[in-house]
Amino acid sequence: MLIDFKLEKLSGHATSGKVGKILKKVNDKVAIGDEILNIESKKGNVSVSSNVSGIIKSIEVNTGDTVKKGDVLAKVEGEQGATANTNSPKKPSNSGAGFNYMGGLMKPKKEDIDIDITIIGAGPGGYVAAIKAAQLGAKVALIEKENIGGTCLNWGCIPTKAFVRSASVFKDLKEADSYGLSAENVSVDINNVVNRKNEIVAQLVGGIEFLIEKNNISLFRGHAELIDSNTVFVKHGNKETTIHTKDMILATGSKSSTVPIKGVDSENVITSNEILNIKSMPKSLVIIGGGVIGMEFAFIFKNLGVDVTVVEFANSILEALDDDISSEIASVAEEKGIKVYSSSKVTEILDTENKEKIVVFSKDEKKHYVTGDKVLLAVGRQPNMDGLDLQKLGIDLNDRGRGIKVNEKMQTNIPNIYAIGDVTNIIQLAHVASHQGIVAVENILGHDATMNYDVVPSAVFTDPEIGVVGLSEKEAKKQNIKISTGVFPFEANGKALTLGESRGFAKIIKDKNTNKILGASIVGPHATDLIHELALAVKNGLKDVDIIETIHAHPTTSESIHEAALASTSLGAIHFSE
Ligand SMILES: Cc1cc2nc3c(=O)[nH]c(=O)nc-3n(C[C@H](O)[C@H](O)[C@H](O)COP(=O)(O)OP(=O)(O)OC[C@H]3O[C@@H](n4cnc5c(N)ncnc54)[C@H](O)[C@@H]3O)c2cc1C
Numbered sequence: 001m002l003i004d005f006k007l008e009k010l011s012g013h014a015t016s017g018k019v020g021k022i023l024k025k026v027n028d029k030v031a032i033g034d035e036i037l038n039i040e041s042k043k044g045n046v047s048v049s050s051n052v053s054g055i056i057k058s059i060e061v062n063t064g065d066t067v068k069k070g071d072v073l074a075k076v077e078g079e080q081g082a083t084a085n086t087n088s089p090k091k092p093s094n095s096g097a098g099f100n101y102m103g104g105l106m107k108p109k110k111e112d113i114d115i116d117i118t119i120i121g122a123g124p125g126g127y128v129a130a131i132k133a134a135q136l137g138a139k140v141a142l143i144e145k146e147n148i149g150g151t152c153l154n155w156g157c158i159p160t161k162a163f164v165r166s167a168s169v170f171k172d173l174k175e176a177d178s179y180g181l182s183a184e185n186v187s188v189d190i191n192n193v194v195n196r197k198n199e200i201v202a203q204l205v206g207g208i209e210f211l212i213e214k215n216n217i218s219l220f221r222g223h224a225e226l227i228d229s230n231t232v233f234v235k236h237g238n239k240e241t242t243i244h245t246k247d248m249i250l251a252t253g254s255k256s257s258t259v260p261i262k263g264v265d266s267e268n269v270i271t272s273n274e275i276l277n278i279k280s281m282p283k284s285l286v287i288i289g290g291g292v293i294g295m296e297f298a299f300i301f302k303n304l305g306v307d308v309t310v311v312e313f314a315n316s317i318l319e320a321l322d323d324d325i326s327s328e329i330a331s332v333a334e335e336k337g338i339k340v341y342s343s344s345k346v347t348e349i350l351d352t353e354n355k356e357k358i359v360v361f362s363k364d365e366k367k368h369y370v371t372g373d374k375v376l377l378a379v380g381r382q383p384n385m386d387g388l389d390l391q392k393l394g395i396d397l398n399d400r401g402r403g404i405k406v407n408e409k410m411q412t413n414i415p416n417i418y419a420i421g422d423v424t425n426i427i428q429l430a431h432v433a434s435h436q437g438i439v440a441v442e443n444i445l446g447h448d449a450t451m452n453y454d455v456v457p458s459a460v461f462t463d464p465e466i467g468v469v470g471l472s473e474k475e476a477k478k479q480n481i482k483i484s485t486g487v488f489p490f491e492a493n494g495k496a497l498t499l500g501e502s503r504g505f506a507k508i509i510k511d512k513n514t515n516k517i518l519g520a521s522i523v524g525p526h527a528t529d530l531i532h533e534l535a536l537a538v539k540n541g542l543k544d545v546d547i548i549e550t551i552h553a554h555p556t557t558s559e560s561i562h563e564a565a566l567a568s569t570s571l572g573a574i575h576f577s578e
Pocket of ligand 1: 120121122123124125126143144145146147148149150151152153155156157158160222223224225251252253254272293384386387388420421422423428429430431433459
């Protein structure tokens with residue numbers, strides 16, 4: 001049995017540390033209690049001992065790497081029952097500065113507690129719900145089996161955006177001459193890119209842990225099991241807790257989907273989780289899936305200098321967006337040298353003699369082959385309902401069993417059980433999960449809150465960025481809503497030119513008769529921030545004139561919104577004419 005040997009504790013409240021001396025090597029035999037490595041952090045040093053007996057099969061870290069709690073340090077081939085609990089700090093090590101935290105093989109302690117609201121999963125859905133419930137005076141238990149912050153903080157929103165930033169700094173340095181500068185010998189050190197990402201994640205996770213503690217939320221680190229609609233069981237460290245709860249919120253998130261094709265489980269076929277901890281730069285990367293996650297990684301790795309190919313099943317990349325937005329991104333991708341194959345069905349993944357991957361796909365009834373050092377699977381995410389035994393409780397699922405079914409109050413068919421976030425599979429975004437969490441908590445505590453998905457901004461961190469909110473042109477057509485649009489290109493915006501980022505446009509969609517703003521799409525610099533002015537407009541039923549009469553500062557990219565509102569009228573924009 002291959003066991004992940006994870007970092008369970010750091011000194012004091014440290015959230016991350018650096019790997020110091022590694023005392024063991026691959027194929028060494030280890031017994032429980034053997035020292036494997038040292039971790040140095042600002043708060044002191046920790047000597048890390050094995051909680052496993054067996055043979056070390058791989059060491060997953062290098063001296064100097066930044067690591068945080070929960071990171072896998074080594075993989076050990078052990079026997080069933082070859083692990084000991086590690087959650088309790090132990091006696092100080094003889095180095096004086098640190099401590100050895102190897103736990104004993106003690107009998108689990110059992111306890112029963114009474115709680116108002118038990119929340120399973122501490123992602124942006126669960127932890128926000130927990131804080132809100134505690135603020136409103138409820139006694140709250142929060143259970144997390146892996147990392148506080150869930151997918152978003154550890155493997156999603158934040159890590160990807162740290163990569164986006166590293167990639168964009170690298171790109172700017174490579175293009176320094178276009179800004180009148182010179183930068184020579186610029187190169188990527190992917191280990192440091194990953195380390196920077198880890199430090200940002202650790203800082204944010206530490207912040208959430210602080211808030212959980214500050215709000216007196218009882219945090220349990222373990223896998224939650226549902227016993228009945230008022231009872232949850234969690235084994236954490238050397239304890240087994242039975243929680244008797246009035247209400248419950250399921251916030252167990254999602255996991256990467258896969259495709260049932262030959263070779264999908266082979267070496268160097270990876271998911272977003274793995275690529276965010278990549279140890280060496282691939283020369284070439286094939287991405288299966290041209291949706292949001294796939295396209296964000298396509299631009300990240302292209303900007304880092306990797307040869308990128310995207311294979312997408314749908315007729316275009318970012319198919320859910322309006323055609324003008326996805327085709328603008330497709331043409332920037334092409335200019336940058338990202339190869340995109342749409343309407344293409346991947347059929348198998350093979351290996352060349354020298355371990356390169358061959359992705360085979362069919363397009364126009366012909367077989368095509370593309371090669372890469374690594375293949376990234378970005379084919380969507382599925383609700384994570386593993387081990388919850390929802391059937392036992394009679395909890396209804398969505399159509400085709402994809403996600404937990406909820407009403408607009410986030411309540412399942414069992415009145416005291418609510419579900420929020422990706423596990424409901426309604427809109428898989430962090431801010432939606434958080435908002436759903438607040439709605440669930442307010443309903444549990446006797447307020448009357450409902451979830452409305454008409455005004456959900458979404459942000460896509462391609463290069464250039466995309467921000468969309470409210471009604472799209474595609475949706476208006478489907479629903480037969482009469483609209484008119486106003487479009488303003490960033491090439492006519494002074495700030496965009498100074499930034500050297502003049503691709504894209506801002507588009508406002510308004511009701512043709514009432515002039516009320518119904519939606520907007522922006523592709524261009526700062527689009528993910530700019531979209532919120534329009535979210536406020538849509539939410540509050542504002543009209544084009546409300547934006548037109550609002551003075552926008554010069555020179556800013558937000559002037560593009562002012563101009564798009566002008567462009568939606570018969571007089572047209574001031575600073576642009578076709
Ligand atoms: C690569 C990538 C990039 C992304 N970028 C963005 C972005 O830029 N913006 C955005 O809005 N969204 C983004 N997302 C989506 C976002 O991460 C999710 O929508 C969000 O994390 C969902 O929150 P959640 O709380 O529902 O679930 P999660 O964040 O998945 O958290 C669920 C938690 O529940 C825990 N859990 C599950 N089962 C149990 C159990 N039985 N017992 C105890 N704990 C359990 C899990 O360990 C996990 O920590 C991205 C996702 C990915 C993969």
